[in-house]
Amino acid sequence: MKKKFKLVRSRLLLPMDEKLGLSTRIEDGYVLTEGSLIKEVGKYESGIGERIIRECGDDLQVIGLEKEGGLVEGDIPCLDGVVLPGFIKAHGHDHESPIIGIAKDEPLTDWLDHAVNVFTGFLNENKDELTAEFGVSANLITYTKAKLDDIYYGITSALTHHCNFNKYHVAELVEANAEAGTKIMIAVGGQDRNYDPRILDTPEEAVKRLDDYTAEFGDRERTWILPGPDQVFSNSAEMIKVLKDWANAHGTLFHMHSSEEPGTTAWFYSQYLCSPVEYLNQAGALDENTILAHQVNNTDVDLVVLKETGTSIVHNPLANTILGSGMPPVMEMLELGIPVAISTDGSGSADSQNMLGAARMASQYQKAFHKDAHALPAQQVLEMVTVVPAKMLRLNAGSLSAGKDADLILIDLRRPNLTPTRIDNVVENLIWASDGSEVRWVIANGNILKDDYRFVTLDEEKIKGDIMKLSELLTEYRESHQEIKATGARQE
Numbered sequence: 166m167k168k169k170f171k172l173v174r175s176r177l178l179l180p181m182d183e184k185l186g187l188s189t190r191i192e193d194g195y196v197l198t199e200g201s202l203i204k205e206v207g208k209y210e211s212g213i214g215e216r217i218i219r220e221c222g223d224d225l226q227v228i229g230l231e232k233e234g235g236l237v238e239g240d241i242p243c244l245d246g247v248v249l250p251g252f253i254k255a256h257g258h259d260h261e262s263p264i265i266g267i268a269k270d271e272p273l274t275d276w277l278d279h280a281v282n283v284f285t286g287f288l289n290e291n292k293d294e295l296t297a298e299f300g301v302s303a304n305l306i307t308y309t310k311a312k313l314d315d316i317y318y319g320i321t322s323a324l325t326h327h328c329n330f331n332k333y334h335v336a337e338l339v340e341a342n343a344e345a346g347t348k349i350m351i352a353v354g355g356q357d358r359n360y361d362p363r364i365l366d367t368p369e370e371a372v373k374r375l376d377d378y379t380a381e382f383g384d385r386e387r388t389w390i391l392p393g394p395d396q397v398f399s400n401s402a403e404m405i406k407v408l409k410d411w412a413n414a415h416g417t418l419f420h421m422h423s424s425e426e427p428g429t430t431a432w433f434y435s436q437y438l439c440s441p442v443e444y445l446n447q448a449g450a451l452d453e454n455t456i457l458a459h460q461v462n463n464t465d466v467d468l469v470v471l472k473e474t475g476t477s478i479v480h481n482p483l484a485n486t487i488l489g490s491g492m493p494p495v496m497e498m499l500e501l502g503i504p505v506a507i508s509t510d511g512s513g514s515a516d517s518q519n520m521l522g523a524a525r526m527a528s529q530y531q532k533a534f535h536k537d538a539h540a541l542p543a544q545q546v547l548e549m550v551t552v553v554p555a556k557m558l559r560l561n562a563g564s565l566s567a568g569k570d571a572d573l574i575l576i577d578l579r580r581p582n583l584t585p586t587r588i589d590n591v592v593e594n595l596i597w598a599s600d601g602s603e604v605r606w607v608i609a610n611g612n613i614l615k616d617d618y619r620f621v622t623l624d625e626e627k628i629k630g631d632i633m634k635l636s637e638l639l640t641e642y643r644e645s646h647q648e649i650k651a652t653g654a655r656q657e
């Protein structure tokens with residue numbers, strides 16, 4: 166039976182709380198949750214466990230303890246781990262995990278054509294056959310695998326940019342998230358030019374889709390719907406305006422890819438004599454409720470526009486480096502006060518949802534590029550995967566304090582690669598020594614999603630089996646289908 170209160174005590178605790186100071190590190194710390202919220206956070210001391218046992222009675226579950234009922238303070242284990250907020254992925258795609266390892270060593274537009282567009286086209290063309298084969302839609306299987314990946318790496322909230330054919334499959338994503346027990350913001354894709362003609366919308370169609378999804382899923386717990394036009398090159402100014410107006414009218418965020426690789430930026434200059442950011446600004450799309458993913462290619466004017474409009478940026482260093490897109494001027498953005506979160510992008514371009522790996526890459530690249538070892542220290546990049554994206558996505562999460570959502574993880578410090586970890590090097594080890602796989606417990610909204618490495622809400626073996634089968638069917642399809650050429654701006 167689910168217990169109302171959960172207590173986790175660990176050798177180290179990182180509350181990432183502004184009131185305590187974001188860099189506060191606690192030795193022998195505890196977090197007590199009540200329902201979906203955090204009730205107490207602090208340093209564990211003699212008598213605290215006894216009080217909690219007395220107050221919570223039989224409704225208390227102690228993490229890492231088999232025993233139930235008749236608890237005494239001496240039963241409460243101090244787990245050899247570090248507890249911190251669940252990671253918040255501010256930009257990702259949940260349709261890419263079956264295509265990891267496909268079309269590598271290719272730039273963005275080639276990779277889109279050879280991996281993403283082939284896969285989403287495959288799912289669309291073979292919808293009925295695949296549903297008959299698996300018993301449920303292949304989209305649902307794909308999205309559920311994405312949630313498995315998220316929980317594996319300790320991600321408790323995600324903004325999923327639901328692009329291309331996926332915009333027709335929001336119901337399955339809502340279902341996958343509900344089953345997983347995570348939080349999701351679904352940026353519903355849209356485009357009206359320079360893309361596969363089968364998925365082009367009119368602005369009216371794109372608005373109707375958002376209205377319909379909001380009516381159907383707007384009240385679901387842990388679920389938010391917002392406009393997420395795919396790319397600046399695939400959306401006209403008219404489409405962008407209409408969707409931003411919808412976001413303003415509904416009080417939602419607005420999310421989009423921007424300036425991801427140099428070719429697209431060059432195309433904007435040739436067509437419009439301005440950058441994608443200037444184009445977005447002219448369409449009225451930039452303000453403090455807009456979050457742009459990537460923003461790799463920046464002019465000096467872009468940086469001023471981003472700062473003046475209050476636009477936020479999500480930096481995806483794994484995808485940007487693997488695709489050879491380049492890297493955004495993160496240090497300049499931060500110096501100007503532009504909010505920057507770090508994320509993974511989809512599994513296909515990043516080939517992993519390892520948020521600590523993304524944080525490491527962000528820091529490592531900036532240190533090397535600027536020849537400055539002081540650039541982006543471990544504490545700062547850890548904030549950029551927790552508190553910063555929480556604020557950006559307006560979530561009551563990303564830090565551990567009373568009244569916040571009970572979204573937390575425990576990272577195992579018994580692993581050889583994390584030994585020795587002490588209070589003075591714990592944040593540094595998470596960024597530089599972790600491989601991302603040491604997430605031992607995941608709790609979200611007060612529910613256990615991963616219990617001593619075991620997935621609780623999702624059937625790991627079934628999902629992995631289905632995804633393996635799906636990838637085999639995709640391989641057959643890739644050998645026979647007609648090649649898609651020239652997605653995006655290159656069509657011009």
Ligand SMILES: [Zn+2]
Pocket residue numbers: 256257258326422458510511
């Ligand atoms: Zn993306």
